[in-house]
Amino acid sequence: MAGRYKSDLKWSDVTPKRDYMNRRQLMAGAGALALGSIAGPAMASLGARKSNYGRGLELNTYEDITSYNNFYEFGTGKDDAKNNAGRLTTDPWSITVDGMVDKPxxxxxxxxxxxxxxxxxxxxxxxxxxxSMVVPWVGFELSDLLARVGVQSSAKYVAFETLVRPDEMIGQRRPVLDWPYREGLTLNEAMHPLTIMATGLYDEPIPNQNGAPIRLVVPWKYGFKSIKSIVRITLTDTRPPISWEMANPREYGFFSNVNPNVDHPRWSQATERKIGGGLFSKRVPTLMFNGYESEVAGLYAGMDLTKNF
Amino acid sequence: MTAAQRINIGLSKVPAWPLYILGLIPPAWFLYQGLTGGLGAEPIKALEHKLGEFALQVLIVVLAVTPLRTWTGINLTKFRRALGLLTFFYVFLHLLVWLVLDVQILSQIWADIVKRPYITIGMVGFVLMIPLAVTSNNLSIRKLGPKTWRRLHQLTYVTAVLGAVHFVMVAKGFQFEPLIYLGIVLALVATRLKFPAKRAVA
Structure with a gap:
């Protein structure tokens, strides 16, 4: 159900996208600025209900959000997704729902x-x-979708899969990961009101490079948990394998909750760099559960987060 | 006259010193791109990676000089010192971007060097380049003697392998590109290995 989160801040309080016009384009001169405005997608507004969750956060530009992406299905470079995702067909799109559900x-x-x-x-x-970034997603709570298909009481986990279509997803022609990309949540995580399925951002249909036509967003977990371009949702009673854990279990765990106290083996997770700050942007401290500790810490009560990383 | 000889005669008229100036252009260009949006939404990592990869590319050229001379007769030896010193300069800039722009936090820098194997390996590779850069001049060759000097500069092989391994270890998932670099470096180093003569003569 939409609108479970309420606050006194209105969407009109958020600085409009055009005012966040990318400073790189500003530096490139007025010509580039004009071009940026014209070239922006002329999509219809989704008319999403303007809830105000995330008040006080400074949004990243549409340009940043849609040009700096990890979407290895289209290549391992940060700009590969934007450059290569255009050829992905997202309509028609179907999702297979199976496993422990009433209406598979x-x-x-x-x-x-x-x-x-x-x-x-x-x-x-x-x-x-x-x-890190701050993104104005448009979507609905995953629990709404799960309620629609009827989760059986035996189910403990939700598994997700991304589309496999190497002729359009050219990154899948290389074995960077064991395709399809797989993700999973515990049922409690999946039912949490913060967990959404996103179909848009900046009140426009979600661009291909961000996971069109539908993706998961779990804001207290590292971004790779928020699987893109989903074609399969499976309810199961066993913990599903997830792609990055399959690729490197020492570095990536099933939970992958944002945690400044548990380092990735190759780098510290104590700090992060906000995208959009340019060449001299300062690192800022990373927040426990990415700032959603009060909402989600209860899901992990009594759990050793160092072991269950 | 062979083609290689003609090329060598042509090259003999080309001085090596302009390389020191031309070599400044790529990092300056990367920096300019980083400042003006050409490196994307997150220019720090992009600049760091570009410098590191470029250093590895130039180092591969350095390693290719001897096999090229052996196999084709084309002699680029006189450009090698400049290219070697430029490699050191690029690795130094790569390190500087990591220290100053990327990690930023002094305590974390040391922790990273000690705790993260790929960074340890990268640092060792850089440290091994210091004596090579310092002795890349005629005076050092005279002082050390050509034999000692050559032995010392065989550290280049170690550095190149460490650099390529460092790149492989940075990659997420299974990626070909760093492995291709490592393969090229290992192949070039392998050309230096001296195999025992066909038959040991008593």
Whole structure:
């Protein structure tokens, strides 16, 4: 159900996208600035309900959010996703829902989400690589979708899979990871009101490089948990394998909660760099559970987060 | 006259010193890009990676000089000192970007060097380059004697392998590119290995 989070801040209090016009374009001169405005996607507004979760956070520009992406299905470079994702066909799109659900099946995306109202959620986004953004997602709570398909009481986990289509997702022609990209959550994590399925950002349909047409967003976990371009959702009673843990279990764990006290073996997670600050941007401290500690710490009560990283 | 001889005669008219000036252009260009948005939304890592990769590329050229001379007769030896010193300069800049722009925090820098194997390996590679850079001049060759000097500069092989391993260890997932660099470096180093003569003569 949309709108469970309420505050007194209105969407009109958020600085509009155009005012956040990328400073790099400003530096490149007025010509580039004009071009940037014209070249911006002329998408229809999704008309998402303007909830105000994330008040006080400074949004990243549309340009930053849509040009700096890890989406290895399109290549390992940060700009590969933007450069290569254009060829992905996202309509028609169907999602297979199976496992421990009352109504399994292959659903057309529109059918699966019809009648679910969209809501804006401004979330921090913290990559495991120690950079971060603030993104105004548009989506709905995953629990709404799960309620629709009927989760059976035996289910303990939710597993997700990304599309495999190497002729369009050219990064899948290389064995960077064991495709399809796989992710998973405990059922409690999946049912948490902060966990959303996003279909848009900046009140526009989500661009391909950000995981069109539908992706998961779990704001208290490292970004790779927020799987993109989902085609399969499976309810299960066993912990599903997840791609990065399969690739390197020493470095990536099933939970992957943002935690400044547990380092990645190759770098510290104590600090992060906010994208958009340019060449001299300062690191800032990383927050426990990415700043969502009061909402989600209860999910992990009594758990050793150093072992269950 | 062979093609290689003609090339060598042509090269004999080309001085090596302009390389020291031309070599400044790539890092200056990277920096300019980083300052003006050409390196994307996060220019710090991009600049760091560009410098590191460029250093490895130039180091591969340095390592290729001897096999090229052996196999084709084309002699680029007189450019090698400049290229070697430029490699050191690029690695130094790569390190500087990591220290000053990337990690920023002094206590964390030391912790990273000690705790993170890929950084330890990168640092060792850099430290081993220091005596090579310091002795890349004619006076040092005279003082050390050509034999000792050559032995010392065989550290280049160690440095190159460490640099390539460092790159492989940075990669996330299974990626070909760093492995290709490592393969090239190992192949070039292997050309230096002296295999025992076909038959040991008593």
């Amino acid at each position: 099946g292959k659903y057309d995306l529109d059918d699966l989400t019809s009648g679910i109202s969209l809501e804006e959620r401004i979330y921090r986004f913290r990559c495991v690589e120690a950079w």
